[in-house]
Amino acid sequence: MTEKVEEERLPVSEKVKVLRFQTLFKGGRWWAAAGLFEAFGRKHIALYLWHRRGDAWKRRQKFVFRSKDEWEKAKKAIESLAAEL
Incomplete structure (x- = not known):
């Protein structure tokens, strides 16, 4: 994972201010x-997945955590599943 600040702009709405982000993966056609x-x-906090269409990135998925409680519930569920990997 890499953390970017100004080197790269996320393709999100102009109404959304990006405070910090980390690229999870980025290839020729997919970016998370x-x-x-x-x-x-x-x-x-949000997780985004974009797909490149021509010269533009188009959002395919977005998952938002609006509170620490939402995050803790998701984290607990994911960690219990990850234990089986």
Whole structure:
């Protein structure tokens, strides 16, 4: 994982302010990132997946955590599943 600040802009709406992000993976056609964002005066964490169409990145998936409680529930579920990998 790599953390970028100004080197690379995430292809998100102009209404969303990117506070920090980390690219999870990026290839010729797919790009996934996790980040801390602010929109409409509220902070949230989101996981994004984009697909390259021509010269543009188009969002395919977005998953948002709006509170620490939401994050803890997801983290617990994922960690229990990851133990079986």
